[in-house]
Amino acid sequence: MCLSRILDRNIGSVGGFWPPLKTIDSFHLEGERQMKIEAREAGTGKKFVGEAPSLDMPGTLDFLKSIALSEDELRNQVNRLPLSADAKRILFAVARATISAGRVVIRIGQKILETVMWLLRNFPNATTGLVIGAVLGWLVSSIPIIGVILGPVVTPLFAALGLAIGAVQDIKDKALRREIHNQVRQYDILKTQAMYNT
Numbered sequence: 794m795c796l797s798r799i800l801d802r803n804i805g806s807v808g809g810f811w812p813p814l815k816t817i818d819s820f821h822l823e824g825e826r827q828m829k830i831e832a833r834e835a836g837t838g839k840k841f842v843g844e845a846p847s848l849d850m851p852g853t854l855d856f857l858k859s860i861a862l863s864e865d866e867l868r869n870q871v872n873r874l875p876l877s878a879d880a881k882r883i884l885f886a887v888a889r890a891t892i893s894a895g896r897v898v899i900r901i902g903q904k905i906l907e908t909v910m911w912l913l914r915n916f917p918n919a920t921t922g923l924v925i926g927a928v929l930g931w932l933v934s935s936i937p938i939i940g941v942i943l944g945p946v947v948t949p950l951f952a953a954l955g956l957a958i959g960a961v962q963d964i965k966d967k968a969l970r971r972e973i974h975n976q977v978r979q980y981d982i983l984k985t986q987a988m989y990n991t
Contacts, residue, residue: 842989844985857904874913876954902943905932911976918966924969
């Protein structure tokens with residue numbers, strides 16, 4: 794099956810940069826004390842609910858809300874990456890994933906891509922696809938709520954990047970591997986004690 798059909802099936806039509814995306818749905822965070830996170834599974838629309846106790850810690854939402862790049866700046870940076878058009882198209886879809894915390898919209902996809910861009914700036918000799926694959930692969934596999942909304946794009950993205958699932962474990966640069974680990978650990982605040990679908 795061609796990549797564009799896989800994309801259309803898994804992440805919807807993504808022509809242009811920020812059009813509505815049917816299958817990457819938003820989280821919803823309810824209640825100041827309960828810290829329940831809600832997500833709809835990409836593709837099926839099943840609702841998943843979990844409790845993220847770490848979101849009770851002061852400053853955690855501030856980290857998630859802080860965005861350093863405008864949408865245009867992020868788009869320009871992604872367009873300058875040495876990647877195929879298909880890979881860029883998937884990254885634009887990732888950038889649209891959002892979380893809502895009360896009335897505050899958290900652009901989690903953009904936040905994750907800013908992490909990727911920071912790593913690429915600080916490790917200019919790193920392979921772009923490997924850094925993207927490491928960050929997204931780690932987050933999707935270790936944080937269930939991110940896996941719910943971004944899981945369906947990881948396989949086609951890895952295909953577009955020419956990576957095998959698990960190949961990201963082969964990063965030779967120890968400093969890069971350590972910094973990727975440090976950066977993705979910041980998202981541990983979204984880990985849930987339990988998740989269930991409703």
